[in-house]
Amino acid sequence: MDVKLVNPFIDAFTTVLPQMGFSEPKRTGMSVKEQNAKSLGVAVIVGFTKEIRGSVVYNMTEETAKFIASTMMMGMPVAAFDEMAQSAISEMSNMLTANAATNLTALGLEVDISTPSLTVGADCQIKISNEQYLTILMDVDGHQVEIDVAVQ
Amino acid sequence: MEKVKVMVVDDSRISRMMVSSMLAKTNFEICAMAENCSQAVALYAKTKPDVVTMDMNLPDEDGIECTSRIHAIDPKAKIVMISAMKDAKLIMRGRMVGISAFLQKPVSTNELIDTLMIMCKDNVGTVATYRESYVTTFAKVLQQTLMQVFGVQSEIEIAQEDSSVLKVDGVAVVVGIVGEPKGRVALYMDADTMFGLSRAMLGMDADEELSSDEAEAAIEEAGNIIAGRGVSSVNDVFKDREMRVTPPGTIVGSDIVLSNPDLIAFNIKAKTLYGDVFMNIGFARGV
Structure with missing residues (x-):
């Protein structure tokens, strides 16, 4: 998979999150993986298709998901990862992927994105590719979010 | 749920009967049947159906021309083309006059109902449309x-x-x-x-x-x-x-x-x- 295809996803993350009240996220790692991704607790899958086909997974612990949901809801305390918090994380994934799609279009690769599917549970593996895919680690205010990108 | 009014345009009496028997016991109600283009235009204006099934072959004009004339009275008219032929050229001509749904004869009951449901989503309701279609x-x-x-x-x-x-x-x-x-x-x-x-x-x-x-x-x-x-x-x-x-x-x-x-x-x-x-x-x- 072409490494330049992950930049639109990284750029989306660093552009969109500050607009929702987070500090500017920092990239802390990037690697090529072959094994299935292991869910950290909360993982959201969004598919895309048109000129390129693939999937992106936003993977984080439940603690991080609650922190993000709380910040998105103007600091409202989030004690449990309930439907409201799940909705916030789904919406964030949708915004990130839509923004990445716009960035891909600028590279001449138009894509349409699906609705996000959110999974909760740490005993969960996610397979988005038969081949290699790329993992990017992002730090948001001390919380880690893993972004897995696979393009066919 | 409110009844959805359907007008059937077809020169064959058997085809008209088939459509009306398929829609019996459904939420769709036949409000008019026309056997040619001029009748269809007149009946559309009179009965204001929610959706029209349109045959391609009519004795006076074809289904495409008939669709254009109905759209001249009501630009929002919903029309499904039902014809024996369903080739790329016909679909292209149909799309140019604003037809979005095309069915080929013989039409199955499910296919017809599914199609009408999706076209009349606003009358039928979104959830029912998703479920039924x-x-x-x-x-x-x-x-x-x-x-x-x-x-x-x-x-x-x-x-x-x-x-x-x-x-x-x-x-x-x-x-x-x-x-x-x-x-x-x-x-x-x-x-x-x-x-x-x-x-x-x-x-x-x-x-x-x-x-x-x-x-x-x-x-x-x-x-x-x-x-x-x-x-x-x-x-x-x-x-x-x-x-x-x-x-x-x-x-x-x-x-x-x-x-x-x-x-x-x-x-x-x-x-x-x-x-x-x-x-x-x-x-x-x-x-």
């Missing part, structure tokens, strides 16, 4: 695919709209849908059912070695086929939909909750001799 289509495809891919018969149950979370123990294949409407399909089952179906697909006995990876790949392929065929069946009728599927994502594990709080979702259960196979179809709200 898309979900029943996917349920049929699920049953066919279980038979063709795994050689297994199934008994299908479609539940009422239910957007609560799904509990997955085993495997779930998630395929995204883009276009209109957007959504996703999730095919899921427990590990025993997955192994039973995969062995049946590969013609293996119960004691033959089959790895989890291989079994998951078999279910992934089935999920991919079902989503692709389901979307194609819808696209086949609605030429302006262009729904497409994204690559599958496969989730494996225990105690997984699969949720999407923002979907209008439906559960389909297929009972098979290897265990229950579930399929959840969800569409984005506000489409």
